[in-house]
Amino acid sequence: MTSNRLEAFSDGVFAIAITLLVIEIHPPEVAAGASLAVALFDQWPSYAGYVVSFLILGVMWLNHHRIFGLVARVDGALLIFNLNLLLWVVLIPFPTAVAARYLLEGGRNASTAMALYGGVILAAALSFSALYAWVTHDAELLHQAPPPEVVRSSRIRFSFGIAAYTVALGMAWVSAPLALGLHFVMALYYAFDQSTLKVEEGGPGAPDVSNQGPTPLDEHAVR
Amino acid sequence: MTSNRLEAFSDGVFAIAITLLVIEIHPPEVAAGASLAVALFDQWPSYAGYVVSFLILGVMWLNHHRIFGLVARVDGALLIFNLNLLLWVVLIPFPTAVAARYLLEGGRNASTAMALYGGVILAAALSFSALYAWVTHDAELLHQAPPPEVVRSSRIRFSFGIAAYTVALGMAWVSAPLALGLHFVMALYYAFDQSTLKVEEGGPGAPDVSNQGPTPLDEHAVR
Amino acid sequence: MTSNRLEAFSDGVFAIAITLLVIEIHPPEVAAGASLAVALFDQWPSYAGYVVSFLILGVMWLNHHRIFGLVARVDGALLIFNLNLLLWVVLIPFPTAVAARYLLEGGRNASTAMALYGGVILAAALSFSALYAWVTHDAELLHQAPPPEVVRSSRIRFSFGIAAYTVALGMAWVSAPLALGLHFVMALYYAFDQSTLKVEEGGPGAPDVSNQGPTPLDEHAVR
Amino acid sequence: MTSNRLEAFSDGVFAIAITLLVIEIHPPEVAAGASLAVALFDQWPSYAGYVVSFLILGVMWLNHHRIFGLVARVDGALLIFNLNLLLWVVLIPFPTAVAARYLLEGGRNASTAMALYGGVILAAALSFSALYAWVTHDAELLHQAPPPEVVRSSRIRFSFGIAAYTVALGMAWVSAPLALGLHFVMALYYAFDQSTLKVEEGGPGAPDVSNQGPTPLDEHAVR
Numbered sequence: 001m002t003s004n005r006l007e008a009f010s011d012g013v014f015a016i017a018i019t020l021l022v023i024e025i026h027p028p029e030v031a032a033g034a035s036l037a038v039a040l041f042d043q044w045p046s047y048a049g050y051v052v053s054f055l056i057l058g059v060m061w062l063n064h065h066r067i068f069g070l071v072a073r074v075d076g077a078l079l080i081f082n083l084n085l086l087l088w089v090v091l092i093p094f095p096t097a098v099a100a101r102y103l104l105e106g107g108r109n110a111s112t113a114m115a116l117y118g119g120v121i122l123a124a125a126l127s128f129s130a131l132y133a134w135v136t137h138d139a140e141l142l143h144q145a146p147p148p149e150v151v152r153s154s155r156i157r158f159s160f161g162i163a164a165y166t167v168a169l170g171m172a173w174v175s176a177p178l179a180l181g182l183h184f185v186m187a188l189y190y191a192f193d194q195s196t197l198k199v200e201e202g203g204p205g206a207p208d209v210s211n212q213g214p215t216p217l218d219e220h221a222v223r
Numbered sequence: 224m225t226s227n228r229l230e231a232f233s234d235g236v237f238a239i240a241i242t243l244l245v246i247e248i249h250p251p252e253v254a255a256g257a258s259l260a261v262a263l264f265d266q267w268p269s270y271a272g273y274v275v276s277f278l279i280l281g282v283m284w285l286n287h288h289r290i291f292g293l294v295a296r297v298d299g300a301l302l303i304f305n306l307n308l309l310l311w312v313v314l315i316p317f318p319t320a321v322a323a324r325y326l327l328e329g330g331r332n333a334s335t336a337m338a339l340y341g342g343v344i345l346a347a348a349l350s351f352s353a354l355y356a357w358v359t360h361d362a363e364l365l366h367q368a369p370p371p372e373v374v375r376s377s378r379i380r381f382s383f384g385i386a387a388y389t390v391a392l393g394m395a396w397v398s399a400p401l402a403l404g405l406h407f408v409m410a411l412y413y414a415f416d417q418s419t420l421k422v423e424e425g426g427p428g429a430p431d432v433s434n435q436g437p438t439p440l441d442e443h444a445v446r
Numbered sequence: 447m448t449s450n451r452l453e454a455f456s457d458g459v460f461a462i463a464i465t466l467l468v469i470e471i472h473p474p475e476v477a478a479g480a481s482l483a484v485a486l487f488d489q490w491p492s493y494a495g496y497v498v499s500f501l502i503l504g505v506m507w508l509n510h511h512r513i514f515g516l517v518a519r520v521d522g523a524l525l526i527f528n529l530n531l532l533l534w535v536v537l538i539p540f541p542t543a544v545a546a547r548y549l550l551e552g553g554r555n556a557s558t559a560m561a562l563y564g565g566v567i568l569a570a571a572l573s574f575s576a577l578y579a580w581v582t583h584d585a586e587l588l589h590q591a592p593p594p595e596v597v598r599s600s601r602i603r604f605s606f607g608i609a610a611y612t613v614a615l616g617m618a619w620v621s622a623p624l625a626l627g628l629h630f631v632m633a634l635y636y637a638f639d640q641s642t643l644k645v646e647e648g649g650p651g652a653p654d655v656s657n658q659g660p661t662p663l664d665e666h667a668v669r
Numbered sequence: 670m671t672s673n674r675l676e677a678f679s680d681g682v683f684a685i686a687i688t689l690l691v692i693e694i695h696p697p698e699v700a701a702g703a704s705l706a707v708a709l710f711d712q713w714p715s716y717a718g719y720v721v722s723f724l725i726l727g728v729m730w731l732n733h734h735r736i737f738g739l740v741a742r743v744d745g746a747l748l749i750f751n752l753n754l755l756l757w758v759v760l761i762p763f764p765t766a767v768a769a770r771y772l773l774e775g776g777r778n779a780s781t782a783m784a785l786y787g788g789v790i791l792a793a794a795l796s797f798s799a800l801y802a803w804v805t806h807d808a809e810l811l812h813q814a815p816p817p818e819v820v821r822s823s824r825i826r827f828s829f830g831i832a833a834y835t836v837a838l839g840m841a842w843v844s845a846p847l848a849l850g851l852h853f854v855m856a857l858y859y860a861f862d863q864s865t866l867k868v869e870e871g872g873p874g875a876p877d878v879s880n881q882g883p884t885p886l887d888e889h890a891v892r
Binding site for chain 3: 674677678681682685686689692748749752755756759760761762763766767770771774777778781782785
């Protein structure tokens with residue numbers, strides 16, 4: 001098993017999962033006299049869920065790609081950690097659909113739906129952290145170990161992310177729409193954060209694997 | 224992040240989005256005595272929507288591929304512009320299904336459905352233009368900057384396309400079937416235009432990135 | 447546009463179309479007292495349609511790959527011919543579902559359903575022939591033109607296939623299950639024929655592009 | 670046909686099949702007063718089926734990749750054996766949905782559903798063994814034939830697996846949940862077994878193609 005092959009398979013799974021999000025948005029059924037415009041507007045939670053999950057999966061794919069840019073050798077445990085991550089990634093369209101369906105109902109069921117959503121996202125984030133921890137714990141798996149301060153700051157970022165997702169999960173019982181809003185803000189933040197990330201800066205919230213300029217890490221990221 | 228990897232991921236998303244169009248065409252349910260042939264014929268908007276969206280996605284993939292043939296380096300903003308484009312691309316099966324469902328109902332709802340369709344296509348076209356503007360605004364991202372007149376004529380093409388999509392969007396309130404017809408004509412036009420496009424000619428309606436013969440641009444498009 | 451890139455995109459579309467076939471097989475709904483085994487058995491047309499369409503798509507992918515092994519340069523017309531082929535390939539899950547749904551109903555509707563199926567398969571076969579005719583009509587598109595007798599025998603094969611699919615289409619009005627059976631026999635025949643095909647033999651029914659042993663053609667098929 | 674191309678196509682099919690598993694998990698519909706939490710909990714067979722099938726497909730993909738790491742040349746029979754394997758692989762979401770739907774109903778239908786599930790998994794395992802037997806029966810297809818004792822122990826592993834799947838299939842008539850549990854334990858076992866597999870050890874249950882460290886086999890697995 002080479003890193004390239006595992007990454008290509010994972011890329012495919014990410015691409016399909018992100019595209020399958022659309023099949024959870026159903027054309028509304030309205031009676032002949034009723035307004036389609038109103039019905040389309042009323043299912044805004046479906047669109048919100050689509051955008052949030054799309055961003056989350058997009059950012060996860062990006063980070064996945066960056067982490068595997070470091071990997072020189074795939075061992076058995078990494079296969080398991082990666083399979084575990086993909087299991088949660090592929091699942092995301094399901095809680096997205098549940099959240100979209102029950103968000104406007106309010107009360108206990110809306111909270112349950114958002115808790116399910118937050119729980120699956122949190123599980124995916126934890127799986128990501130576990131994968132990253134494994135990859136960086138053993139220098140033999142890497143082309144070249146990143147400097148310890150980069151690994152340390154990345155782990156702080158991951159911990160920060162997990163704390164934020166836990167807050168969003170808890171928010172489900174306060175207000176379901178607010179919880180979705182928090183997920184949206186976080187997804188947006190991470191998407192833009194990714195886009196300006198520099199290894200040297202070590203800003204908060206995402207793995208310290210830069211996509212900018214020539215760095216020792218990037219030499220290995222280029223295939 | 225290398226250009227190749229981002230392009231491979233985007234290619235996957237395009238391929239899946241174009242294939243998912245078929246799952247919005249449902250086998251009709253007819254009573255035992257009724258005619259399946261009539262029922263199949265009656266859902267012609269589904270087939271029309273399938274063909275139009277298929278062409279639109281096919282042409283977009285082609286242009287996407289050509290633009291990325293120019294790209295030497297991926298920066299953070301490009302990641303965001305590309306993710307934004309894919310967000311609209313992946314969404315296309317949804318308005319296609321809505322348009323197919325309500326086109327024959329006529330009246331306000333048919334207009335709403337086609338306006339949704341036209342709006343999503345326009346959003347995708349705008350996202351495309353933004354991506355192209357970003358790629359060509361910074362020579363550092365490119366293998367070799369295309370000549371200024373090529374960039375200028377490409378932007379004119381894009382502007383022309385956006386104007387045309389805006390007209391098609393407005394047409395939804397005049398006549399929904401006509402609006403779909405206009406989308407069809409435009410998709411067909413762009414598909415064939417793509418197929419005969421030469422950089423030197425600079426005809427209307429698509430990015431000036433030729434797929435024909437050896438040109439300075441094509442040297443970079445070949446990987 | 448390079449041949450490799452177009453082929454990779456097409457491969458992705460084939461792989462997704464072949465996999466989407468499964469979502470047209472639905473778990474049967476039976477009342478608490480009724481037998482699931484009987485219900486599962488009763489939907490055998492779904493399984494038959496799945497197998498037949500799977501074989502057809504598999505063989506088409508194989509032939510597509512072989513034809514593109516010959517292609518050195520992609521021109522605009524080839525893009526259109528390929529897009530047209532993919533349009534029919536992606537559609538196949540729809541007539542498969544219609545045929546599976548109405549096959550056992552018998553009468554006019556079963557014939558209509560099988561005629562739709564046969565018609566789409568025939569359209570795909572015609573699109574394939576058009577693509578092949580275009581690729582082989584212009585030596586400039588090829589790495590090395592196949593010998594004229596190979597092209598000639600391939601065209602005979604294609605013509606034979608189109609005649610056979612036309613017969614299967616007509617059979618829909620004689621007996622729908624028989625028409626499906628004929629499609630099955632043909633798909634099986636082509637699958638095994640593919641697997642034993644040699645360029646030198648020029649047997650009936652598939653493009654003369656061998657997958658066996660070192661031949662002048664295969665040198666180019668290897669990427 | 671090159672081994673790489675066939676493998677890339679197969680990888681795509683595996684990635685799509687594993688991702689489509691999620692669309693068989695439907696958001697539950699609950700009345701306004703009823704509890705979504707209870708409804709979500711009650712469909713645990715869907716989650717269990719998802720996890721088990723995900724692991725099975727993941728492990729099959731892994732083994733598929735390893736076997737093709739050995740293959741130097743693709744002949745016609747290998748194409749057929751591979752197409753046959755993919756036919757069963759792609760089908761897996763269907764029995765998964767049936768098993769999830771009927772598991773809790775108990776009685777005859779639950780047994781039927783689990784027997785269908787076990788039968789399809791067994792058919793996939795048999796298809797896998799046939800593919801492996803073909804690949805290893807002819808040294809001409811391989812980069813370098815694995816040592817006879819490796820082939821022998823691999824075949825023992827496969828036979829062991831087929832025996833285990835047969836037991837799980839039979840278990841469907843004893844207790845449907847127990848049969849699913851047995852599938853789960855086996856999938857988990859194989860997943861972890863894969864991850865620690867060494868060619869030299871020759872442990873039970875999976876093809877003897879290591880993913881660990883530099884071995885004579887791995888030289889060919891690296892592309």
